Amino acid sequence: MKSFLSLLIPALLITPFLTLSSATASENEAAKWSYSGANGPAHWGNLSPEFGACKQGKNQSPIDISAAINAKLKPIKFDYAMLVPESIVNTGHSIQVNIRSGGSIKIDDDEFFLKQFHFHSPSENMIDHVSYPLEAHFVHANEKGELAVVAVLYQPGNMDNQALTSLLKKMPMNSGDSSRLSAEDTQLFERNKSVKNYFRYSGSLTTPPCTEGVRWFVMQSRPGLSKRQLLAFQKALKHPNNRKVQPLNARIVTK
Numbered sequence: 001m002k003s004f005l006s007l008l009i010p011a012l013l014i015t016p017f018l019t020l021s022s023a024t025a026s027e028n029e030a031a032k033w034s035y036s037g038a039n040g041p042a043h044w045g046n047l048s049p050e051f052g053a054c055k056q057g058k059n060q061s062p063i064d065i066s067a068a069i070n071a072k073l074k075p076i077k078f079d080y081a082m083l084v085p086e087s088i089v090n091t092g093h094s095i096q097v098n099i100r101s102g103g104s105i106k107i108d109d110d111e112f113f114l115k116q117f118h119f120h121s122p123s124e125n126m127i128d129h130v131s132y133p134l135e136a137h138f139v140h141a142n143e144k145g146e147l148a149v150v151a152v153l154y155q156p157g158n159m160d161n162q163a164l165t166s167l168l169k170k171m172p173m174n175s176g177d178s179s180r181l182s183a184e185d186t187q188l189f190e191r192n193k194s195v196k197n198y199f200r201y202s203g204s205l206t207t208p209p210c211t212e213g214v215r216w217f218v219m220q221s222r223p224g225l226s227k228r229q230l231l232a233f234q235k236a237l238k239h240p241n242n243r244k245v246q247p248l249n250a251r252i253v254t255k
């Protein structure tokens, strides 16, 4: 009995992370929802009782960011020094890089750990009514399982974005496929930085179950991406994977 309990206690300690895993699991279920037709974004809220926030939520993502209020936000401290990726997966809904360990950010005097990042094309969030060709979402969770998403919007450029080069080489082209990644594949990611210029708002997951209470940090700096790289993402995704911008309602965006 004693040994059974000692097995159980560590399981209880990791429970907060289940919130994130179950959100990721629904994102991975290729069946239930899609980006077009009868299971498309306009119908997500009706597909399952668990997806209610998709139609009833008042703090949904993405949004069109304009008229942000200057609140002199504190810099976000990134520590991706020991970043070790695990795999790159074509989920059918996105291209997702799962992280084994080593990435964290400090915000609100709390530490959030990088769990995965994934891509949307075209961008989901818009800035001053402008859409961008690609958006990356870096999904972090703190020890309570609360989420903080850092969004990077990419703009069209003439040169390859070096940080994406080795990921693109391993990119699985068909839904359900995946490839292993090693630390070298994220070598060119910026390791330690303090970012001052960003927009902040309170939002949701942009895929079912559209859970709210997600802290959003949209970077103002927009790295470039070549046409060739963008086409590679679009070829693997097979279809646009952006949810349309949602009403701001009572929220404010700060910067």
Ligand SMILES: [Zn+2]
Pocket (backbone or CB within 6 Å): 118, 120, 137, 206
């Ligand atoms: Zn996303």
